Amino acid sequence: MVITEIPNHPSIPHSTDATGNRPATPVSAARQDTPSFATPLRKDAFELSDEDKIAKIEGHFQAIMQTLGLDLSDDSLRGTPGRVAKMFVKETFKGLNPANYPKISLFDNKYQYRRMLVERDIPLYSFCEHHFLPLYGKAHVAYIPNGKVIGLSKLNRIVEHFARRPQVQERLTMQIADELRRVLGVEDVAVYIDAQHMCVQARGVHHHHSGTSTAEYGGKFLNEHIRNEFLQAIKS
Ligand SMILES: [Zn+2]
Numbered sequence: 001m002v003i004t005e006i007p008n009h010p011s012i013p014h015s016t017d018a019t020g021n022r023p024a025t026p027v028s029a030a031r032q033d034t035p036s037f038a039t040p041l042r043k044d045a046f047e048l049s050d051e052d053k054i055a056k057i058e059g060h061f062q063a064i065m066q067t068l069g070l071d072l073s074d075d076s077l078r079g080t081p082g083r084v085a086k087m088f089v090k091e092t093f094k095g096l097n098p099a100n101y102p103k104i105s106l107f108d109n110k111y112q113y114r115r116m117l118v119e120r121d122i123p124l125y126s127f128c129e130h131h132f133l134p135l136y137g138k139a140h141v142a143y144i145p146n147g148k149v150i151g152l153s154k155l156n157r158i159v160e161h162f163a164r165r166p167q168v169q170e171r172l173t174m175q176i177a178d179e180l181r182r183v184l185g186v187e188d189v190a191v192y193i194d195a196q197h198m199c200v201q202a203r204g205v206h207h208h209h210s211g212t213s214t215a216e217y218g219g220k221f222l223n224e225h226i227r228n229e230f231l232q233a234i235k236s
Contacts, residue, residue: 004148006104006183037174039096039165046097050089057085092127095164102157104183106148116188116226118142118233119155128199129166137195137211139163140234143180144188144220158183169195169214177216187219190230 048056062072062081070077094100120140128135139159143150162175173193180189192215201208220226 004106008098008101035178037171053089054085057088058082061085093165095161102154102161104154106150109145109147109149113145113149116142116144116230118230119152120234122156122159124159124163124193124195126163126167126172128197129168131199132166133198135169135195135197137193140192141176141180142190142230143184143186146186148184150184169193169212173214173216177218181218188221189218190221191216192234
């Protein structure tokens with residue numbers, strides 16, 4: 001029986017001063033107002049409809065291709081600006097829009113389950129916001145339930161929602177952890193992400209085999225034994 005429905009995660013555009021700079025805010029104050037790990041969005045981020053955004057981006061991407069010297073009358077290239085625009089708005093960056101936040105339902109923990117639940121090997125596909133190149137890998141999340149439990153696939157959906165933005169891996173990790181805390185109403189959450197960055201592998205230093213790991217632990221996961229149980233679980 002579904003007992004609680006969680007409202008959409010509110011997207012909080014950064015406040016800016018007259019110069020367009022974000023004011024320096026102490027960490028504690030920032031946590032209550034705009035979390036320092038919120039995606040930097042403008043206040044007018046969602047004034048345009050998806051359709052208007054697609055039309056605009058199509059024009060911009062066409063200009064990029066033309067500037068590169070590509071012949072857009074070629075059969076193979078003609079549809080690319082439209083495809084890219086649609087992909088950005090409807091797929092790869094759809095997680096920017098809070099309207100696309102997944103429907104999350106919680107259930108009574110009637111089994112009195114009190115140990116950690118680990119959802120491992122969640123496929124992760126995101127884009128590095130510095131190069132707009134893919135970063136991809138796996139996310140592992142865990143929590144220790146209190147009064148409520150979450151449908152398992154919703155953990156995957158939360159990861160997917162925050163991955164579908166231009167991201168840096170550190171921020172993605174924090175956003176997922178923070179959302180798990182909010183949704184589950186517990187501090188006892190863990191997030192571990194292991195990812196490869198195309199901007200490191202396919203350009204720049206061309207380090208094909210380097211990977212990046214990030215983690216965030218809260219509540220009971222700060223205890224070494226609990227954390228090790230989680231780390232063992234995601235290795236198996
Ligand atoms: Zn990058």
